[in-house]
Amino acid sequence: MKKVTKCPWGNFEVLLDAPDHKVKRIIVEPGGCLSLQLHHHRSEHWFVVAGKGMAIVDGKKKSLHAGSSIDIPQKSKHRVQNSSDEDLIFIEVQTGEYCGDDDIERFEDKYGRI
Numbered sequence: 389m390k391k392v393t394k395c396p397w398g399n400f401e402v403l404l405d406a407p408d409h410k411v412k413r414i415i416v417e418p419g420g421c422l423s424l425q426l427h428h429h430r431s432e433h434w435f436v437v438a439g440k441g442m443a444i445v446d447g448k449k450k451s452l453h454a455g456s457s458i459d460i461p462q463k464s465k466h467r468v469q470n471s472s473d474e475d476l477i478f479i480e481v482q483t484g485e486y487c488g489d490d491d492i493e494r495f496e497d498k499y500g501r502i
Contacts, residue, residue: 400413408483420469424444427493428462434460435456439474440472
């Protein structure tokens with residue numbers, strides 16, 4: 389059984405962790421918002437499987453819904469938020485020279501994690 393990691397905004401589960409990529413299933417609960425962040429060593433691709441939300445990448449907003457996807461280039465400031473009343477669920481594929489969870493620089497966080 390895979391380990392689910394709880395976060396203030398919801399939770400995530402690592403589905404695959406390889407040397408050059410990582411795959412996560414991420415659930416953002418209603419009202420949840422990830423920190424405005426960037427990654428120095430990886431890029432990400434998000435594919436939404438359920439729910440609705442908003443991605444912000446380098447100041448540009450994009451509505452998310454089941455079946456939509458977005459690419460997050462390396463070193464791009466980004467976040468996702470769920471303002472709906474249902475869970476936002478997406479698959480995140482990370483690629484790059486390093487995919488560790490400590491490759492994160494936070495700029496804003498409503499949960500006080502800066």
